[in-house]
Amino acid sequence: MITVWGRxxxxxxxxxxxxxxxxxxxxxxxxxxxxxxGNRDADFLAMNPMGLVPVIRDGDVTMFESNAILRYLCARYRAGVLRPADHWSLAMAEQWMEWQQQAFAPAVTQVFMNMVRSLPENRNSEAVAAGQQAAAEALRIADAWLARYPWFAGHAFSVGDIVMGALLWRYMGVDVEKPETPDLMRWFEAIQRRDAFRRAVMAVPRARSLAEWKRIERESA
Ligand SMILES: N[C@@H](CCC(=O)N[C@@H](CS)C(=O)NCC(=O)O)C(=O)O
Known part of the structure; x- marks a missing residue:
């Protein structure tokens, strides 16, 4: 059975x-x-020297880096379910996965760490504004793509939608202004109807403050 290390x-x-x-x-x-x-313990650092979650073990494979883990899982299991079989769709899924990590995630993190994971008196409002602007640009880019195609890989749900959906769910829960993105929101509603998303992501309430974050972390053990 696969083991996942991570809160x-x-x-x-x-x-x-x-x-x-x-x-x-x-x-x-x-x-x-x-x-x-536990993530600075020697046993954990032997699996991920970065001391970060997630880490998975699947038989002889022990690995870190969430997007690499997703690529591994969807290439190995139930071929075609999350990893598109045709070359164009696979290329698009890969493109958006990379973009999620390189462009969207840094913007969301900058806003989230200041708005939710900091006490209000420690909030860096310049960082919030810069992150918000970068996130708005990312949301518009995603919206423009989804005006042309129903999913990030084009015509079917894929691993590309997973990386974008989990991060968008987080960002939509942060109390900052966001641009109008009707096509992205239509896609986001479809994501929220998926049972797997509800179980893995929506089941953990989103925090709006540091105190709430700590409480939810304890309660979602
Ligand atoms: N690029 C890595 C980032 C991993 C990462 O930043 N993990 C955070 C949680 S999202 C972490 O381990 N933080 C330290 C902690 O939870 O104590 C990935 O995608 O897996």
Whole structure:
């Protein structure tokens, strides 16, 4: 059985759990990171020298980096379910996965860490404004794509939608202004109707403050 190390309120852990649910693979999860700690222990560092979650073990494969984990899982299991079979759709899924990590995630993180993971008195409002602007640009780019295609890989749900959906869910829960993105929102509604998304991502309430974050982390063990 696959083991996942990582707390449930981590967006990168949620991406992996969502993929496992979509692939209907049995797994067990160990709470590591945040208030659970354990990620600086020698045993954990031997699996991920970065000391970050998620990490998975699947037989002889032990690995870190959420998007690489997703690529591995969807290439190995239930071919064609999350990893598109045709070359164009696969290329598009890969493109948006990379973009999620390089463009969208840094913007969301900048806003989220200041708005939710900091006390209001420690908030860096310049960083919030810069992150918000970068996130708005990313949301418009995603919206323009989804005006042309129903999914990030084009014509069917794929691993590209998983990485974008988990992160967008997080960002939509942060109390900052966002641009109008009707096509992105239509896609986002379809995502929220998926059972696997509900189980892996929506089941963990979104925090709006540091105190709420800590409480939810404890309660979502
Ligand atoms: N690029 C890595 C980032 C991993 C990462 O930043 N993980 C965060 C949680 S989302 C973490 O482990 N933080 C330390 C902690 O939880 O204690 C990935 O996608 O897996």
């Amino acid at each position: 449930r309120n981590s967006v990168n852990v949620q991406k992996v759990l969502w993929a496992l649910e979509e692939l209907e693979l049995p797994y067990r999860r160990e709470n590591v990171g945040g208030s659970y700690g």
